[in-house]
Amino acid sequence: MKVTIYEVGPRDGLQNEAAILPVEVKAEFVRRLAEAGLTVIEATSFVHPKWVPQLADAAELLAGLSPAPGVRYPVLVPNERGLDRALECALGTGGVTDIAIFGSATESFARRNLNRTVESQFDMFAPVVERALANGLRVRAYVSMCFADPWEGPVAPERVVEVGRRLLGLGCAELSLGDTIGVGTPGHVEALLDAFEAGGVGLDRLAVHFHDTYGQALANTLTALRRGITVVDASTGGIGGCPYAKSATGNLATEDLVWMLDGLGIETGVDVRSLAATSLWLADLLGRPSPSRVVQALAKEI
Template sequence: MGPRELGLPMQVVPPEPFQLPAAVTIWEVGPRDGLQNEQEIVPLDVKLEFLHRLADAGLAVVETTSFVRPEWVPQLADAAELLDGLQRTPGVRYPVLVPNSRGLDRALQAGVSDVAIFASATETFTRRNLNRGLDEQFVMFDPVVRRAVAEGLRVRGYVSMCFGDPWEGPVAVDQVVSVGRRLLEMGCEQLSLGDTIGVATPGHVEALLRAFATSGIGVDRLAVHFHDTYGQALANTHAALRAGVSTVDSSAGGLGGCPYAKSATGNLATEDLVWMLDGLGIEHGVDLGALVETSRWMAERLGRPSPSRVVRALAAS
């Protein structure tokens, strides 16, 4: 049965002209965001090989770990040892998440050049994740960001719950823009807009990016971070690309979720993203074959198949 029999138009015309970016930076979050929710502790040597394989596959940014308190995220308790054993590939950036000033101290001791902070667009999630109110989070982050910038580090600001919150429901676009603006004003180089529970749709993505543009914040300062709870991660990414976004977060093999938001499922799989970018003619620098093999290797270590559709399809071919 073809499109005509299904009652679909034979040709779909885009509603408006758009310009896709020529190249996209893939911000690989598998080693940090992907593994942090694993119940079984992944051995240090496996994490190190995972990092080395990802860099060898051509990923230019590989988020490595987080200097969070071990009781909060036991999986990342080996952050210092991990960075000490990491063989850094020239030209590859290895960001780490720092929750507070103590985390920044440890990051500086480890010699990192990129750090990230994890803020929220909603009051409830901020209290659950940071034990602080929405405004209070900026009091905590401000000295961290300003000191990091003074030390010559690049700082990324994650904004979680940009599209929906499991406790508060839909999140106002203006509220997200306000949080993002405050992070940029304190010194963050880039914002990563997170669909933490995976409820975004392309229209919502376009509306949020339009609101940032209207407020004077260009897409060059923005990245997107989608979860695939409702199967919308690739569609949302395409909407962001159409708006000019050129940095996309993804996780090798689709690993990950959020330990503080139980409804969050896996991140956008890096392999699925690469497959789409190839189809759009957008440069990304990643060897898909090497990446698929890496995710298959990690899936074996975790004892379950990869949720990435591209990994499964290529493994079966």
């Protein structure tokens, strides 16, 4: 079995850090991730700088990257203007090849994150996906608040499936299921995957994105893997969270994920010690220790 790690540290990780790193440091971060063996690295976001100032240098970052062979560098776009900016950017000579859109399963988060309702978010996303596909781009969709919402409480799996099916129906190749505030458990994961299968969505179309607020991210990931999920989102060093959901803490640490997968004999192509060294370097720049247990353990050897 092979698992693809969808690395979100440069985007989902850095967007929630208080420190704003220089663009040269971000480019070095992305380069190090590719050298460690990661093949999908979400590089940045074209959200308006007013809302996410940490990623205001998206165009400059992409212009300065030297793509590694076999590595994809998706970018998040919130709307058509974000897509316009992405299409204007040159990533080496290849241009942007992958984008992601970010939807919500709940009304409260849709209003806070998108300034939209759940229903009207599809009106915003439809032209983005259509134009992206027409330009030869691969499109991923995120759906957030898959298990619970801090304002609305538990979210019914059927509601997530309804939103997810509509996002996939727009033409998205992959749907990432986000436990945005990190309250999910293995039982919740089983129930949600059951609901998607009952709704006619193959698990090969799905990825998982867990936050570790209650220490369940690895257990949830293992549950998803045992059901056949082969794409897992993670953030090097466990950095990040969500700027619009203050109860969200860090993402699943990529090092913790790789350590578990290595122990299971699952192929990733990622060097965990190289990643840990990068996390220690980044933690020093951010001015705080990495929350990853594997990084903490390997720090004695690096």
